[in-house]
Amino acid sequence: MIYCFxxxxxxxxxIKCNQVEIxxxxxxxxFTKSDANKILGSPSHLTDSVIKKDAPxxxxxxxxxxxxxxxxxxxxxxxxxxxxxxxDIADAxxxxxxxxxxxxxxxxxxxxxxxxEALYHTDHQNFDLMMVQKGKYxxxxxxxxxxxxxxxxxxxxxxxxxxxxxxxx
Numbered sequence: 241m242i243y244c245f246x247x248x249x250x251x252x253x254x255i256k257c258n259q260v261e262i263x264x265x266x267x268x269x270x271f272t273k274s275d276a277n278k279i280l281g282s283p284s285h286l287t288d289s290v291i292k293k294d295a296p297x298x299x300x301x302x303x304x305x306x307x308x309x310x311x312x313x314x315x316x317x318x319x320x321x322x323x324x325x326x327x328d329i330a331d332a333x334x335x336x337x338x339x340x341x342x343x344x345x346x347x348x349x350x351x352x353x354x355x356x357e358a359l360y361h362t363d364h365q366n367f368d369l370m371m372v373q374k375g376k377y378x379x380x381x382x383x384x385x386x387x388x389x390x391x392x393x394x395x396x397x398x399x400x401x402x403x404x405x406x407x408x409x
Contacts, residue, residue, distance in 0.1 A: 273304065279391055281394075303318065304319055315385045319381060322379065324379070327376065332377060346361070353399060354400045357373065368395065375406065
């Protein structure tokens with residue numbers, strides 16, 4: 241059984257939990273609505289938010305959709321952030337490699353993203369996917385409905401920000 245308690249003082253909250261619980265809580269804070277708005281280039285709203293804790297991993301998925309249809313493309317922009325934490329780096333390496341091997345024949349390629357090894361996959365019209373492995377973590381952002389306001393530059397900045405927040409353990 242996982243026990244977790246919160247200590248609240250004026251202007252400060254400290255959460256005391258076991259390591260997996262801390263990682264799960266941290267994962268939900270790594271990608272924000274502001275990040276989604278910048279990538280989508282338009283105001284958005286949260287559509288999905290799911291945490292799964294399965295030994296030896298945990299995962300967090302959230303999705304955002306734009307509030308309005310893009311006038312140029314007629315599409316509602318959408319994106320998904322997926323974060324996985326593993327107990328050891330070998331499991332994260334395997335997950336990252338499996339995704340690459342399964343998709344490289346369909347156009348997925350390895351890229352360097354500010355010093356982090358990453359994967360990129362796109363059909364150049366509808367979707368863009370970037371995945372990063374950092375230590376025991378694998379995380380990705382998939383733009384599932386690309387619009388005229390979608391920003392790949394902001395997608396890269398968001399992934400860099402996530403990577404910078406993670407401490408290798």
